[in-house]
Amino acid sequence: MLAPVVAGVDGSAESLAAAEWAVREAERRGRTLRLVHAWERDPRPGREASAGAVHRHLARRVLRKAEDRVRGVSPGTRLEDEPVQGAAAEVLLHAAEQADLLVLGSRGLSGFTGFLVGSVALRVIAKAVRPVVLVRAGEEAADEHLSAADGSASTRTGYRDVVLGIDVADPCDEVIEFAFEEARLRGARLRAVYARQDGAPLDPKPHSSTADTARELLDDSLRVWREKYPDVEIRVTVATGRAQSVLVRAASGAALLVVGHRLADRPVGPRTGPVTHAVVHHVDCPVAVVPHP
Structure with a gap:
């Protein structure tokens, strides 16, 4: 099975632009597109179960938003999604290991946003074993x-x-x-x-x-x-x-x-x-x- 193109999404304008770029790239390569969203566990004692349910609900909402955006661009693309609990950098690096390439959103001159905080995104670039593509907000076909x-x-x-x-x-x-x-x-x-x-x-x-x-x-x-x-x-x-x-x-x-x-x-x-x-x-x-x- 061919490795997918993976896009990290967090609901921001830049991550949605990255998802759109990623679906066009997946079409060019004849690959499946996988959307990945990460959230971290609530560290407060006794809050794990309730916070986890909230985070899973929010994760599904973020992924649905990205899926709708991608389907609007390319209705026939093979699409998967994956909500993952864990530190953002580690989740993205693990996703990159199984990807043809990883696509992330970037604010360009203003740095990064959402789970793609500057240090996280730079850590992913520095350690990823597969190519990483950064796409700015507003990027269109x-x-x-x-x-x-x-x-x-x-x-x-x-x-x-x-x-x-x-x-x-x-x-x-x-x-x-x-x-x-x-x-x-x-x-x-x-x-x-x-x-x-x-x-x-x-x-x-x-x-x-x-x-x-x-x-x-x-x-x-x-x-x-x-x-x-x-x-x-x-x-x-x-x-x-x-x-x-x-x-x-x-x-x-x-x-x-x-x-x-x-x-x-x-x-x-x-x-x-x-x-x-x-x-x-x-x-x-x-x-x-x-x-x-």
Whole structure:
């Protein structure tokens, strides 16, 4: 059985936008959509039974609201729901382990809301073993598509670009493959972006500029994937500047930004890197964070 696309929902506008994005992604992938809502046990003695009944009722109401929203977008999608008692981060991480990908809502510049409090969402991104996509409130199906000829929003036009942030010094197959697959599913162009800081050593070839060498390294990193995905149009960009700033600019007007996150045990606990942290807070399109060794 194929792993589902999972969306965490809490009744907020951003989680409902995430559920809508998730159902469109589930359709593209031919997967079931699973909606997950978490609530924590009441810690007060003697309140467990009554509080539990209330929480279960509220959980069902949140899930019904999300189901109605999803059914309105895609009546024929295979749909499951799962109310779960437990700490939000642990519930979401467990759901991610069994998912094709996990989709969560985000307020973008304002951080996260509901059970997706900043520290919880960042912990999920930092520790999830499957890709996590963050979707801002207000995201609609037309936002993934190019504008119509008259400038109006449309879902009948082609998809906007998928943007891949890549480090030519450490290209990661899991991240690159995810981006190519997302572009293929949409029939979209893939833009691979490498941010080069002035003075960064790249061992340039004789008589070659640093920029030319960076482009050659970027092309080398993508060569096998071009062959595997011959139908995906790809454009490569080497830009000078901090990766955070370059990717925020590159993602403007994109359908999706894809970045990688290295899974590593750190003595101070799970952390997202500075690039991931910046883009999940400042990019206005959906952001896919893909874990890799």
